[in-house]
Amino acid sequence: MALSRSRLASLPLHQQISEQLQSDIEAGVYQPGDRLPSEAQLMAQFTVSRITIRRAIANLVHQGLVQSHHGKGVFVSTHDRAIYSLSSPFIWFHEDMARQGLTPCIQTLVFKAVRPPDSVRQTLALPPDMTHVYLQKKFLRVNQVAAALDITYLVPDLGKIFAAELKQNMTFPVLEQHGISVDRIDALLSCRQADSETAAALGLTLGSPILVYHHTAYTGDRPILCGETLSSGDRLAYSVTLKK
Numbered sequence: 001m002a003l004s005r006s007r008l009a010s011l012p013l014h015q016q017i018s019e020q021l022q023s024d025i026e027a028g029v030y031q032p033g034d035r036l037p038s039e040a041q042l043m044a045q046f047t048v049s050r051i052t053i054r055r056a057i058a059n060l061v062h063q064g065l066v067q068s069h070h071g072k073g074v075f076v077s078t079h080d081r082a083i084y085s086l087s088s089p090f091i092w093f094h095e096d097m098a099r100q101g102l103t104p105c106i107q108t109l110v111f112k113a114v115r116p117p118d119s120v121r122q123t124l125a126l127p128p129d130m131t132h133v134y135l136q137k138k139f140l141r142v143n144q145v146a147a148a149l150d151i152t153y154l155v156p157d158l159g160k161i162f163a164a165e166l167k168q169n170m171t172f173p174v175l176e177q178h179g180i181s182v183d184r185i186d187a188l189l190s191c192r193q194a195d196s197e198t199a200a201a202l203g204l205t206l207g208s209p210i211l212v213y214h215h216t217a218y219t220g221d222r223p224i225l226c227g228e229t230l231s232s233g234d235r236l237a238y239s240v241t242l243k244k
Contacts, residue, residue, distance in 0.1 A: 014055035017046050019205070021056065025065055025076055032078040036066065063203030064145030064235065081234055082142045086187055087241040093140065094170050102142050106150075108167045109201075110137040113159070120153045123216055123226045134159025136166060139201075140229065140236070147236040149201045152227035171225070172217070181219055188214040189238060198230050213238065 011019065024030055037045065042053045057074055060066040068074045084096050097104040113132045116124070120133060133153045140148040152171065158180070159166070165174045172182055194208045204210070213229040231237075 013048060014052045015059065017042070017048070017052065017056035018059035020046075021060060022063070022065060025060075030076045032076050034076045035072075036074045036076070038073065059203060062146070064147075065203075077145070082147050082236045083239050084236065085239050085241070086189075087239070090185060092170065092172050094173065097142055103144075104170070105141050105144075106168070106170060107139040107141060107146075108136060109139065110135060111159075111163060111167050113156070114153075116153065120226060124153065124155060124223045126155075130156065132156055134163070136171075140231075142236070145235065146202060148229050148231035149198060150227065150229045152225055154225045155223075158224060175224075180224070182217050182224075183220060184218040186216045186218075190214065194230075202230070202232060202235075204232060208232065211237065 009016070021030075021036070030036060036042070036057075039050055039053050039057075042048075042056075043050060046053070057066065057068065060074075061068055064077055066074050067077055082097060082100065082102055084093055085091055091099075094104045112135055114135045115131065116126060116133045120126075124133065126133070133156055136150075136152045136154065136159075138150050138152075139146045140150055154166075154171075158175065162174055162178065175182060190212045191209055192212055194202070194204050194206065194210045196206055198204070198210060199206045199208060202210075209232075211231050211233050213231075214226075215228070216223050216226040218224065229236075
């Protein structure tokens with residue numbers, strides 16, 4: 001999403017350069033697999049220091065738009081958009097990515113006990129005397145690219161017992177390995193604009209459109225976790241197969 005000149009000028013210099021290079025990539029000036037100009041060329045083009053260029057390139061690497069290869073240069077990424085199937089019977093994220101020849105992993109940003117927001121308390125049907133749940137914020141990475149930001153609330157018994165494993169691994173496989181079946185997932189897809197936290201996390205422009213996958217998982221009739229997965233549609237999308 002292109003920024004207006006006034007908003008662009010208000011950004012730090014390295015971010016202005018990132019935005020310009022991102023616009024060039026999205027416009028096709030640099031195609032997938034193309035090598036970006038060298039640091040020296042970019043320094044001359046933008047009349048800035050080497051450290052400013054490196055910070056600008058680091059922004060693009062974080063977004064997954066480019067890849068840096070030591071001694072060779074910086075190249076526009078050639079990764080395909082990941083597509084996660086929501087059809088029934090459901091398939092876990094890591095299985096669906098592997099089926100597409102992609103390598104998923106997680107990067108936990110936050111894992112801690114918190115007081116549940118009212119909406120979470122209602123969704124998880126928590127009793128009045130249950131004072132906390134576990135919050136996990138994590139990146140879902142596909143081929144090392146941050147495809148989505150996942151925010152999940154877990155009931156306290158699961159969060160406490162399996163904290164170490166959940167910090168390192170996908171949620172549902174961890175639970176099933178310990179005999180906790182996931183029998184149902186209620187899901188809702190919506191769209192909204194990225195707020196400052198989401199935009200910064202995913203390397204997007206403030207106000208960019210994002211997909212929101214709301215989910216609540218059940219063991220039997222008991223809700224055990226709920227949350228939302230935030231993604232840019234060009235990195236992670238969803239498919240559904242409907243049968244008559």
